[in-house]
Amino acid sequence: MKKYLAPALVSAFLLGIGAATPSLVQAAYVEAHMNHAPYGTVKMVIPVTATNPQVWGMKLHNLANAEAAAKAGGGSVDARVVLYARGVEMLTQPMAEPLKKAIDGLRKAGVKFIVCNNSLQTLQIDWHSLYGVTEADIVPSGFLEIGWLANQGYAVEAMN
Numbered sequence: 529m530k531k532y533l534a535p536a537l538v539s540a541f542l543l544g545i546g547a548a549t550p551s552l553v554q555a556a557y558v559e560a561h562m563n564h565a566p567y568g569t570v571k572m573v574i575p576v577t578a579t580n581p582q583v584w585g586m587k588l589h590n591l592a593n594a595e596a597a598a599k600a601g602g603g604s605v606d607a608r609v610v611l612y613a614r615g616v617e618m619l620t621q622p623m624a625e626p627l628k629k630a631i632d633g634l635r636k637a638g639v640k641f642i643v644c645n646n647s648l649q650t651l652q653i654d655w656h657s658l659y660g661v662t663e664a665d666i667v668p669s670g671f672l673e674i675g676w677l678a679n680q681g682y683a684v685e686a687m688n
Contacts, residue, residue, distance in 0.1 A: 534599040566605025570594070571682040574607060575674055576615035579629065584618045586686075595637050608677060609634075612644035612670025619643070619658040628659065635660065644670025647682065 573595070574587055591607055598605045611618055618627070619641065635641065645666050648655055655661055667673045678684050 562601050567598045567601045569604050569606050570598055570607045571677075571680075571681045572608075572685060573674055573677045574609045574617055574685045575670075576609060576611045577613040579614045579617055581624065584627060585630070588627075588634060591634060591639065592630065592637075595634070595639075605637075605639075606682075607634075607639045608642055608673075608682065609639060610642045610644070610667075610670045610674050610677075612647045613671075614647075614651070615670075616643055616647045616653060616658070619661060620653070621657060623657050623659060631659065641665060642667055642670065642673055644668075644673070646670070 540611075545611070574591060576584065576587060578584065579606065587609075591605075591609070594607070595605050608626070619631075631641070641661070643658065643661055643666050646669050655666055674684060
């Protein structure tokens with residue numbers, strides 16, 4: 529008889545607030561099923577305003593998972609990560625190596641990182657100091673860019 533981790537226990541462990549030891553139990557999984565047409569191209573925008581590296585990591589991890597699932601399901605993801613307010617700090621250097629690798633992998637997969645000029649000015653951040661950012665990546669208003677992308681058919685990830 530296989531044991532499984534209760535979803536709340538898994539969530540607590542992933543958030544670092546539990547004392548669970550996953551190696552002591554074996555999780556039971558099912559084969560994932562897609563009960564609809566192939567994904568095609570899924571357009572999504574991921575807003576980032578948080579200064580919390582755990583939130584950044586979670587968002588980038590979710591996006592990488594979406595990329596892999598879309599590919600496995602016969603589709604692709606057209607994703608834009610829009611950084612505004614203090615979220616632009618995600619790209620400041622020096623940065624942790626895992627964050628850098630996640631960003632590099634997503635950029636290689638075609639994810640665009642978009643930076644708010646209003647936020648750069650308010651926070652007095654020189655865009656040249658941001659990791660991998662070009663002048664073409666900067667928009668006048670990140671908040672407005674999200675609205676515009678939603679009007680172009682992009683789904684907006686609500687958790688921020």
